[in-house]
Amino acid sequence: MISVAEARQIVRQLKFENRVKSTNLKNALGYVLAEDLTSPIQMPPFNQSAMDGYALRLHQKPSYRLIGEVQAGSAENPVMQRGEAVRIFTGAAVPDDAEAVIMQEKTKVEGLTLIINEIIKAGKNIRPAGEQIREGQIAMNSGVRLGPAAIGFLAGLGIEKVNIYQKPNISVVATGSELVAPGKLLNRGQIYESNAIMLQNVLEENGFETEEVMQIADDYESTLEVFDRLIGSNDFLIISGGISVGDYDFAGKALQELEVNTLFYKVRQKPGKPMFLGQKGGCTIFALPGNPAAALSCFYQYVLTALKQFSGETTFSLPKLSLPLKHEYHKKGNRAHFLKARIEDRQALILSKQSSAMLHSFATADAMIYIPEDQSYTAAGELVEVSLLPFGKCHLLER
């Protein structure tokens, strides 16, 4: 049995052989860039007007002679003499002869004469060619996760294809003879399967697809067969249940028989003590507790970090804050606690019903509070580590 800190470190040190693939930029949302990208063009590609107004070839007088117009998108580049002006619009190419652009609000037009109402310096309201980036300069570094702004920025440079880290192939297996598919009536002893659908959804929430999602009974031979096949064909196998000490907990036995290399088994934490991490060949295996809230807690704290690392995001964790605890908390036992919490008035509030079998409090939680194993008493107002859940509402300020 290891500590949370040790378990976190083992997860951080997992090594993966990232696979790189080329993809269209428009399909790259959420992927991590696997190359340093250089810009094929300078940006802006020409001296660009930042305003609707008039491009001027400056002279000392307030009146200019209007000689033409350049629309946005136009290739025109009128020759201008000193004291001449050209009507111009935001985003349009400033004529090579022009030295500044004046906002139209600061001008008056009388026939072909433009009167300007302010003293204007050379360069005003012109975005010089290459101001954002020069041709051949690094546009974005390897390791950046591609969000909407990154994709927009690269699209603006004319980049169409990018090399990204592939996401892992993942399969999910929920074990337990008591599990029944929805739509059937429950006999005594049976419950509806919920871990597989929950894990599939938490994967989807975080941008991961699943290859196979299965439910198997507590039967050693079929457990062995299914695990063997899925370990051979996936980068990650996520198992729920069957890893405890019961006579019918076949997951652990099957993983042993398949010679999966154990990285850890059991963590001093509540919920999620009987958690297993191992590797075999190219497959990383997480076996999570069968209790739904424990499984989800382990997913957010460990599995997600490993999946992100595989995908090229080397420093992922849920966003973490340090917030004062609303009420005092007495922790029993020597395990660390992960507590479902809500954030109210910039304080962290521990929700009732923390049992690892109960998902309801998780469903309405904003965050998880981490209480270290050696901290048996936390006073009201004391700062605690809080991880924000993706679905949480965390309005820490008044709106």
Added chain:
Amino acid sequence: MISVAEARQIVRQLKFENRVKSTNLKNALGYVLAEDLTSPIQMPPFNQSAMDGYALRLHQKPSYRLIGEVQAGSAENPVMQRGEAVRIFTGAAVPDDAEAVIMQEKTKVEGLTLIINEIIKAGKNIRPAGEQIREGQIAMNSGVRLGPAAIGFLAGLGIEKVNIYQKPNISVVATGSELVAPGKLLNRGQIYESNAIMLQNVLEENGFETEEVMQIADDYESTLEVFDRLIGSNDFLIISGGISVGDYDFAGKALQELEVNTLFYKVRQKPGKPMFLGQKGGCTIFALPGNPAAALSCFYQYVLTALKQFSGETTFSLPKLSLPLKHEYHKKGNRAHFLKARIEDRQALILSKQSSAMLHSFATADAMIYIPEDQSYTAAGELVEVSLLPFGKCHLLER
């Protein structure tokens, strides 16, 4: 021209006719529940063992007679006399006659005799039927956004279909004759289109699909035709560019001609001053600036809130924190500022290159800082309002 506070309030007060539809629970991730759901079963459905161990019909002595076994999933319900024990496993149905379950680690078995090493009280390690929820009790309230935990919880109750609020139909139009599709060579005056792909991706990032994504030239007739058609067939039309005062800014003119009801035009903010919000029939129209960083800033601060409201989430905003500013900031002018920022050492750091035409700083930002219009000077260390971006890395604590 209105203030940011006024603009926020107008967005919050937008009224939509939410549409409700029935969907399979497995397709409900990210949707908002449109009904109070009652539980069709009690949970757990039977007295459930919380441990691997032995179910006991208690008596005063430490030795019990072993008479059978109940596996998880089994319907067996052995009759037990006082002083008898039954082998049992986590999740299995506790026999009706049993009064407690003892962990197997606290026992010893000698033939058919079980010796227990601890004093055990009635009810120990039994999760009573209905402890989590009773049949007919409210399982989840209307208005909850369905995350993985909520979906797992409802699946565990055997619920297969739920009524949810539909998400809006959304189309996106980027305007500008200077815009060129990727793959083509740029002539003088032309730039690559990036707002449409950026807006499509920020919608996807936040769980919204797009109906049509178009790029149109600065031409009044085609602008009018396209807007008219899209307003008639969408819940939201998001436009970028063409809303300023230039002679070829046809978006505003077309919206006027189509008798779109203006809710606001122009906000005292930087970037994003020339922002428009209007409604016609069932369609809500946001016209955003053509500068990409300005458009994205407006999206996160206003458009996303409106889209979430339509989808049944009444109190959405990006998660907000109050953090000390790393360096002092002098704000020029009387507009509020939204600044691309990074979070480092629990401080908010303003990134360089804030120009509304520049997306690069947005691509690497964690958050946006809001500086109110009347706050011209912010000292280092002063608390500022920070909105966390979905793609940001916000590890506010050491890991």
